[in-house]
Amino acid sequence: MSFATRMRLAVKQLLASCVLIALGGLLLGVQVDSSGALVGTGFAPLCIGLVVVLAAVLFSSWREAPVPRDLLTALSATSGFLGLVFVVAGVLAPGGGWMFFELLLLVVVLSRAATRNAFLSRGAIVLLVCMLLFRLWISYQGSRHEWQLMSLEVPILSSLPFEFLAPVQSVSLGEFSPRELGFPPAGLSFTPSLALWTVGFALCIVGLAWRARAALEHENDRVHEAIHELPPTLATLVERVLPEAQWPELGLHGLSERALRKRIEELVVARIASRRELDRALHSRALLGSTNPGGFAGELYRALTDSAPDVPSSTDTP
Secondary structure, eight states, X not given: OOHHHHHHHHHHHHHHHHHHHHHHHHHHTEEEBTTSOEEEOOHHHHHHHHHHHHHHHHHXXXXXXXXXXXXXXHHHHHHHHHHHHHHHHHHSOSSSHHHHHXXXXXXXXXXXHHHTTOTTOHXXXXXXXXXXXXXXXXXXXXXXXXXXXXXXEOTTGGGSOOGGGGGGSEEEEEEOOHHHHTOOTTOBOHHHHHHHXXXXXXXXXXXXXXXXXXXXXXXXXXXXXXXXXXXXXXXXXXXXXXXXXGTTTTTOTTOOHHHHHHHHHHHHHHHHHHHXXXXXXXXXXXXXXXXXXXXHHHHHHHHHHHHSOOOOOTTSOO
């Protein structure tokens, strides 16, 4: 596969992942009422998800916020941000004290993941799945007109056959109301709504992971293209000095065309200068003529002298 074909493939994958995210967000934002009609879940969860993701992004990258350089990267960044908003809005509990706890937990987890340039870390995905299951359980209870998380029977009292003890024979945990859940006026049809939310959540997660991978490949292709504008021998040398696995941490991603080439030049010059300085140190007579010590210093000495070339003595004949 040629380089141009690989670059076009990365762009197509990036666009396809954005479409998946948009479709998943659409499915997370609808529900089915008892009459079988599609009804929106409301703008309140979407606004809360927007605040959570925005706070996580600001806490993780307040020092330097990456700015999209063209239409494609702007679309990619916007889709990634909105995908997180859709996922958070789709898994949050509709109301109650537990929702406030979820907000704090999500801000902390997403901020730490974003600091490592991975919003969808394994821990974040596990947390989002658990929150989705919690929301589905609440919605299931509400669809059965049981407006609490669960009901626990009180030992002994629940076995007594007295009607006047009915209020104290069980304890309701986590009570809520239909208005808190944002249910449609006709009531919720749980099974089709469950299917919509589950598929939407899966599409968003897959789309976000695919977008991150495609964006990485697209940026690597740009760096590769810039390096291979050089003569072949020099390009091979540059790729050995700057391995592809180090390109993200070296700050080569997200730069403009001019800034990218300038950054590659600076890095190559700095690394070559560092390598030459190391070679001079390994060739120095102070190192080669020193006595081999023992212990910790001896191990370092042997490691250095093994990498230094043999120097002929003054008695050797040419």
